[in-house]
Amino acid sequence: MSLYDEGHTIAGWTGVAVATTGSAVAGWGVCAASAAGVAGGLVVVAASVLVTWVLHLTGWGKPPGVRPREQWSLRSRDTQAGDGHPGCVGCRLAGRGRRSAGRAAVPGRAAAEPATLPAAD
Numbered sequence: 077m078s079l080y081d082e083g084h085t086i087a088g089w090t091g092v093a094v095a096t097t098g099s100a101v102a103g104w105g106v107c108a109a110s111a112a113g114v115a116g117g118l119v120v121v122a123a124s125v126l127v128t129w130v131l132h133l134t135g136w137g138k139p140p141g142v143r144p145r146e147q148w149s150l151r152s153r154d155t156q157a158g159d160g161h162p163g164c165v166g167c168r169l170a171g172r173g174r175r176s177a178g179r180a181a182v183p184g185r186a187a188a189e190p191a192t193l194p195a196a197d
Contacts, residue, residue: 085131085136085138086131087128087131087132087137087138088128088137089150090127090128091127091128091131092124094120094123094127095120095121097120098120098122098123098124099121100117101113101116101117101120102114102116102117102120103117129166129169129170133166133170133172135153135154135155135157135158136154137157137166139156139161139162139164141163161173
């Protein structure tokens with residue numbers, strides 16, 4: 077029995093399946109001395125990253141950290157994915173979750189510059 081569910085999501089399993097397929101194709105390319113096979117396999121491995129990222133952004137992944145036990149099912153979808161997960165690199169790359177919870181943007185006004193510390197003597 078595991079105490080947490082790291083990676084048990086549709087996005088995680090699909091990404092691993094696509095990456096495994098790409099690795100097998102690249103491995104076949106090495107054995108067959110086929111540069112096209114190796115290149116094709118590496119393209120599929122790269123595509124696995126994009127597939128996993130898109131599924132995460134559509135709610136089939138999970139935020140960093142531990143989820144409550146009732147959300148461990150593969151069928152549970154993350155309803156908070158549209159807003160971005162705090163500390164999630166994938167969400168940040170997609171432009172989600174950049175605003176901090178304490179600072180709301182005001183339309184038509186530029187964000188205030190962060191305060192700078194005085195130089196040390």
